[in-house]
Amino acid sequence: MSSTENVAEEDHSSSKYTRLSLDGSSLAGYTKHLQSWSTKRFAIVLLILSVIVLTSGIICLAMATKTPCRSTVVFRKIAHNQTVKSGIMKVFVAPISAKLNISFASGPGHSFVFTGKVNETGPRWYINLDNARGNDEREVHYHFNPRMDKKLLVRNANANGTWITGRDTDMNSKPFPFHSGVEFQVEIIVLDDKFVTYINNEYYFDFSPRLPNLPAITRIVIGGSVVMESVVVLRTLA
Template sequence: MAFSGSQAPYLSPFAVNFQTGFSGNDIAFHFNPRFEDGGYVVCNTRQNGSWGPEERKMHMPLQKGMPFDLCFLVQSSDFKPMPFVTTIPGGLYPSKSITLSGTVLPSAQRFHINLCSGSHIAFHLNPRFDENAVVRNTQINNCWGSEERSLPRKMPFVRGQSFSVWILCDAHCLKVAVDGQHLFEYYHRLRNLPAINKLEVGGDIQLTHVQT
């Protein structure tokens, strides 16, 4: 589930609640950014009108007066077979998001996430542990284009560890975040976004959750 917005310049507090019913007595997940004391995020659960112990994340991801994107990924316990293929209902369009989570195999060499349009691969995301790189590309008529490899930080995927990937479609590009941190933008090379309607995942991972 994804939200976009802009933080007010005067830093008014806000919260995102996932609750059952309409009374507010039971809140399964309470997400509450607070800007005092340098900024932190409070997470909690409310049952029968009583709050549980707070979990405080001592990192403030929001900035004064700046727009933001929030993505909440609810993980399930079932495992998807590999390779995994599914449709993207309605194809891509601005504000459309796709989320995936899983675990990298301990001996992983590579895995890939493809967004496809017919026989073309509009977006190919290919973490390569043997090269310590995250390669992005597009394949049209079985021909690969120029690779993109630059990253603002180190390789975010780690052998033997879990991960989450969030792909957000914008009018001009795809914005990709890994484990809640923005990683890169990939400008569209295929412009017919609604025709990009298939997701393929394969390689050395165990996939646990997909939302298209």
């Protein structure tokens, strides 16, 4: 074999060793790079998950203030410091129509919590707790009618378009609680012998039923100069 061929074989063999040496170094570097990237990727994934969890918590907290979970149990006072537990049955949120069909029996043993704002313009607004019978026949068992122009809270009942004689306007020496553009909360608790009304978490008055045999309330009617943001129906548990 010629010397030239020997040199060629040596060069070829040398290139093999060199390539193997470079490949080993590259493999070690690649492994190190892969480990570094895995650590970074884990940190990025952990950061993303943390952001998702935090955002979900904020959203749930915001929604809870508007539409509480059905399983929520709340403690409320009726009158004379009598405390009751109530469980949320139904929640209506904005936009709210003028007529809300409750879709289940909600007479005595239920309460209704209204949150909204009085419009800047317009003298009056109202909430009716109805028993709609169809064919335009209805009984308004509780008509709650704040009159901004006269600073009165009128309460009454209506049978098929006829108001019962003798409306209630007494506020038990309490101030008129509503102001244009200011958010309010009204809670009406239905008992066997009366409607109990709280305004902004303060007891205001009772209203005795004026129609016989108070049945289940099947509809809520809202009208006048008001924007209702939510209506919550609760069932008294104890």
